[in-house]
Amino acid sequence: MHILLVNPRGFCAGVNRAVQILELAVARYSDKTIFAYHEIVHNSYVVNHFATQGVRFVFSLNDVPNHSVIMFSAHGVSPQIFDEAVKKSLKVIDATCPLVSRVHQAVKNYVEKGYHLIYIGHAGHDEVVGTVGEAPQKITVISSEQEARNLKYQRTPNNLSYKDLQLACLMQTTLSITQTQQIVNILREQFPNIEIPERNICYATKNRQEAVQILAKKSDMALVIGSANSSNSRRLCEIAEQQGIVSRLIDGVDEIDPHWFSGKETLLITAGASAPEYVVQSCLAHLCSMFEVSVEEIVVCEENVVFPLPNDWI
Numbered sequence: 001m002h003i004l005l006v007n008p009r010g011f012c013a014g015v016n017r018a019v020q021i022l023e024l025a026v027a028r029y030s031d032k033t034i035f036a037y038h039e040i041v042h043n044s045y046v047v048n049h050f051a052t053q054g055v056r057f058v059f060s061l062n063d064v065p066n067h068s069v070i071m072f073s074a075h076g077v078s079p080q081i082f083d084e085a086v087k088k089s090l091k092v093i094d095a096t097c098p099l100v101s102r103v104h105q106a107v108k109n110y111v112e113k114g115y116h117l118i119y120i121g122h123a124g125h126d127e128v129v130g131t132v133g134e135a136p137q138k139i140t141v142i143s144s145e146q147e148a149r150n151l152k153y154q155r156t157p158n159n160l161s162y163k164d165l166q167l168a169c170l171m172q173t174t175l176s177i178t179q180t181q182q183i184v185n186i187l188r189e190q191f192p193n194i195e196i197p198e199r200n201i202c203y204a205t206k207n208r209q210e211a212v213q214i215l216a217k218k219s220d221m222a223l224v225i226g227s228a229n230s231s232n233s234r235r236l237c238e239i240a241e242q243q244g245i246v247s248r249l250i251d252g253v254d255e256i257d258p259h260w261f262s263g264k265e266t267l268l269i270t271a272g273a274s275a276p277e278y279v280v281q282s283c284l285a286h287l288c289s290m291f292e293v294s295v296e297e298i299v300v301c302e303e304n305v306v307f308p309l310p311n312d313w314i
């Protein structure tokens with residue numbers, strides 16, 4: 001079997017930064033329990049790694065004692081969570097990806113200017129909850145073409161008609177580029193004056209998706225390494241499937257089933273933006289131990305983005 005190892009894959013700059021900040025925090029506060037609000041990134045290996053170092057992952061600040069150290073994940077949190085942390089006198093370590101912060105800022109700017117926002121994203125995802133929390137009454141979340149079409153006949157949370165409003169559209173950073181474009185086209189058709197800024201979906205999502213789209217054409221199966229709750233990993237699977245090949249999302253080596261590869265000649269391997277490279281390498285080593293394989297790494301685009309650490313962590 002021939003393996004096409006996709007490059008770029010795995011950790012993006014935002015995940016790298018969040019993981020580095022938590023590593024430094026574990027060292028700096030070695031005498032304290034560090035609490036992390038939600039998963040630092042959506043990957044079970046990363047979460048388990050920090051859990052074994054004593055980091056406690058919580059889903060509510062009620063589970064965090066006053067005056068503790070709390071880490072906010074790469075997905076960001078709503079202003080309400082920041083306020084709650086202040087009330088509890090928590091020491092906040094904010095690892096929100098700068099590209100997610102940029103969307104929060106865009107929400108604030110538009111709302112200040114009187115816009116209502118259509119936000120394309122998966123309701124309930126940590127990033128969506130955090131962003132929508134900036135202005136819940138001024139944001140409508142949609143996730144499909146049908147929901148975009150329906151807006152014409154619906155009213156906002158403040159009971160206003162969308163047609164009568166100044167609208168702008170923002171979106172979750174890890175969506176499928178092609179599916180989102182279809183939703184955007186419908187919004188433009190229905191609301192010709194809607195403002196849609198460029199650079200909504202992040203560079204890492206775009207690069208990983210485009211690479212899979214290109215290389216899936218040369219493959220007959222895709223193995224995507226990433227956790228089931230990782231939005232960008234799931235999108236990579238979908239994109240491979242859209243190119244007509246079988247696609248499997250695996251958290252790690254234990255989930256590999258040798259039967260999957262029967263009759264397969266070219267296997268594409270990639271990893272979502274929160275999947276560590278050592279998991280990719282262990283999967284490769286496992287495949288090499290089971291089958292006769294040749295591995296070819298293909299660089300579809302160079303990726304050199306680095307987000308600096310916040311000043312107090314340098």
Ligand code: SF4
Pocket residue numbers: 012013014015074097098099100173174202203204205232273
């Ligand atoms: S996927 Fe994009 S938005 Fe999300 S953490 Fe990575 S760089 Fe930031």
